[in-house]
Amino acid sequence: MNTRTSLAGAIFSDIQVLTRDGETTSLIPRVTAGLSSEEQPSWFLIVVYRGQHCPICAKYLNQLQSREQDFAALNVQLVAVSADSVEQLNDFYADKIADVAFSVYAGLSKDEMQNLGLFLSEPMSASETDHVFAEPAMFLVNAERKIQIAEIASAPFVRPNLDQLIGGIKYVRENDYPIRGTA
Numbered sequence: 001m002n003t004r005t006s007l008a009g010a011i012f013s014d015i016q017v018l019t020r021d022g023e024t025t026s027l028i029p030r031v032t033a034g035l036s037s038e039e040q041p042s043w044f045l046i047v048v049y050r051g052q053h054c055p056i057c058a059k060y061l062n063q064l065q066s067r068e069q070d071f072a073a074l075n076v077q078l079v080a081v082s083a084d085s086v087e088q089l090n091d092f093y094a095d096k097i098a099d100v101a102f103s104v105y106a107g108l109s110k111d112e113m114q115n116l117g118l119f120l121s122e123p124m125s126a127s128e129t130d131h132v133f134a135e136p137a138m139f140l141v142n143a144e145r146k147i148q149i150a151e152i153a154s155a156p157f158v159r160p161n162l163d164q165l166i167g168g169i170k171y172v173r174e175n176d177y178p179i180r181g182t183a
Helices: 055-066 068-073 086-095 110-115 162-175
Strands: 016-018 024-026 043-048 076-081 103-105 137-141 147-152
Touching (some): 043 055, 043 162, 055 076, 068 076, 068 162
Parallel strands (some): 043 076, 076 103
């Protein structure tokens, strides 16, 4: 029996996370400040990354930033989150993701990670991090807040190919392709 709430077609939970300033906010905002309702991104690509200790995560977030305009052209807003603290998030920005302009948040709780069906790992040493963290995952959430696509990895080495992902999202959007993997 699968008890995950992150099954394809499920409503994506309203998860509260922390900004770089330590403010609490919704992972997927209902309204994006400064944009009219016509300009609102209708879909969100939520990337769960392991944390500041992960060089592969930094590389992937920077690659996502380099393709942000491709996602924006599909009306998809990028968002990333980890279980790191606000201090760790700010160190990550300073050291490895200074050019990332899309929202990157901290404070994903263990309960939230488990509810999303993520694979969790204990740190191998204190030099890695000081808390349980999620292995990489990605959720494409449509305008109805339903999970259109979910990709959940059990190790840091698996990430969606961005060309293939962008092409797939384009196909889904242009062809009203249904949510798959719901059975």
